[in-house]
Amino acid sequence: MKTILVVDDEPRTREGVRKALEAWSNGKHRIATATSGVEALEWLKENEANLLVTDIRMPEIGGLELVERISRLPHPPVTIIISGHPEFDYAQKALQFGVVEYLLKPLDKLKLVQAVELALKREEEQSRIERMEKLVDRKLLESAGQDNRYSPPVQEAIKYLDDHLEEPLSMKEVADFLHMNASYFSVLFKEQTGLTFTEYVTRRRIQRAKELLSGTRLSVAEIAERVGYQTDKYFVKVFRSLEGTSPGQYRKSVSASEETIQ
Numbered sequence: 196m197k198t199i200l201v202v203d204d205e206p207r208t209r210e211g212v213r214k215a216l217e218a219w220s221n222g223k224h225r226i227a228t229a230t231s232g233v234e235a236l237e238w239l240k241e242n243e244a245n246l247l248v249t250d251i252r253m254p255e256i257g258g259l260e261l262v263e264r265i266s267r268l269p270h271p272p273v274t275i276i277i278s279g280h281p282e283f284d285y286a287q288k289a290l291q292f293g294v295v296e297y298l299l300k301p302l303d304k305l306k307l308v309q310a311v312e313l314a315l316k317r318e319e320e321q322s323r324i325e326r327m328e329k330l331v332d333r334k335l336l337e338s339a340g341q342d343n344r345y346s347p348p349v350q351e352a353i354k355y356l357d358d359h360l361e362e363p364l365s366m367k368e369v370a371d372f373l374h375m376n377a378s379y380f381s382v383l384f385k386e387q388t389g390l391t392f393t394e395y396v397t398r399r400r401i402q403r404a405k406e407l408l409s410g411t412r413l414s415v416a417e418i419a420e421r422v423g424y425q426t427d428k429y430f431v432k433v434f435r436s437l438e439g440t441s442p443g444q445y446r447k448s449v450s451a452s453e454e455t456i457q
Contacts, residue, residue: 196223196224196225197223197224197225197245197246197315197318198224198225198226198227198242198243198244198245198246199216199220199224199225199226199227199244199245199246199247199248199311200227200228200229200235200238200239200242200244200246200247200248200272201213201216201226201227201228201229201248201249202228202229202230202231202232202234202235202247202248202249202250202253202258202261203228203230203249203250203253203277204230204231204250204253204254205250206230208250208277208300208302209228209230210228211302212248212277212302212307213226213228215302215304215307215308216248216307216308216311219308219311227242227244231253231254231255231256232249232253232255232256232257232258232260232261233255233256235247235249235256235261236256236261236264236265239265239268243270243272244272245272245273245315245318246272246273246274246275246311246314246315246318247261247262247265247272247273247274247275248274248275248277248311249261249262249274249275249276249277250276250277250278251276251277251278251280251289252278252279252280258276258278258289259276259288259289259292262274262276262289262292262294263292266292266293270325272318273293273295273314273315273317273318273321274289274292274293274294274295274314275294275295275296275297275298275310275311275314276289276294276296276297276298277298277299277300277302278297278298278299278300279299279300281299295310295313295314295317296310296313296314298310331402332398332401332402332405332437334389334390334394334398335395335398335399335402338388338389338390338395344387345387345388346383346387348373348375348380348383349383349384349387349388351373352369352372352373352380352384353388353395355369355372355373356369356395356396356399357399360396360399360400360403360422360423361420361421361422361423362423363423364396364423366380366381366392366393369392380392396423397433397437398437400422400423400424400433401422401433401434401437401438403421403422404418404419404421404422404430404434404442405438405445407421407422408442408445408446408449409446409449409450415427415430415431415442415443418430418442419431430442
């Protein structure tokens with residue numbers, strides 16, 4: 196269930212928007228209200244909203260300031276601005292803050308609903324992007340973007356690593372497989388991928404772990420084994436050092452993103 200927060204200091208407008216959205220959503224979405232920007236910020240400390248519908252002119256904290264402040268939240272809602280003043284400066288600033296729509300009072304119910312539907316689609320797109328960013332290791336992605344420029348030995352080494360992530364891996368083992376001097380291979384690998392052999396293996400293992408955490412019900416211990424770690428305790432330590440969170444917390448955050456999309 197998505198949450199829409201309606202913020203307006205005018206009771207008539209606030210209740211009118213709430214009733215219109217409740218009739219449109221037919222119980223599919225939660226419609227919450229706040230009487231001011233201050234109240235909205237307090238509400239957002241304890242709750243999350245997918246969409247914010249706010250008046251632009253309010254005492255203490257106006258709509259634009261509210262949007263600017265919530266942009267610092269970990270998961271800021273998408274926003275629709277409503278205003279009784281068709282002022283170009285307001286509309287321009289609203290667009291700079293990523294506001295989806297700027298609606299003028301008196302509100303047309305059909306235009307309001309269309310704007311809300313558009314905003315919720317935008318929010319779904321952002322959720323998908325966030326989920327993809329959680330799955331992808333940027334350094335590996337940068338490295339993969341250059342793989343067509345890698346020499347045949349480095350390309351072969353990467354394929355070998357991907358095929359043997361479950362096993363203990365050493366640079367000497369891969370160099371021997373390629374019939375190369377280990378020191379020379381080490382320099383060549385770092386020069387072309389931008390990562391040391393150990394960094395690459397670690398990041399590739401954690402990348403695969405993230406794929407398994409998001410796409411399977413395997414336990415953390417089983418995943419640790421599948422990506423080449425002998426103990427889940429050490430796997431958790433490495434995972435946390437790269438991702439800033441534990442495997443279990445990562446799985447929960449990805450699951451929450453999927454639920455939001457649905």
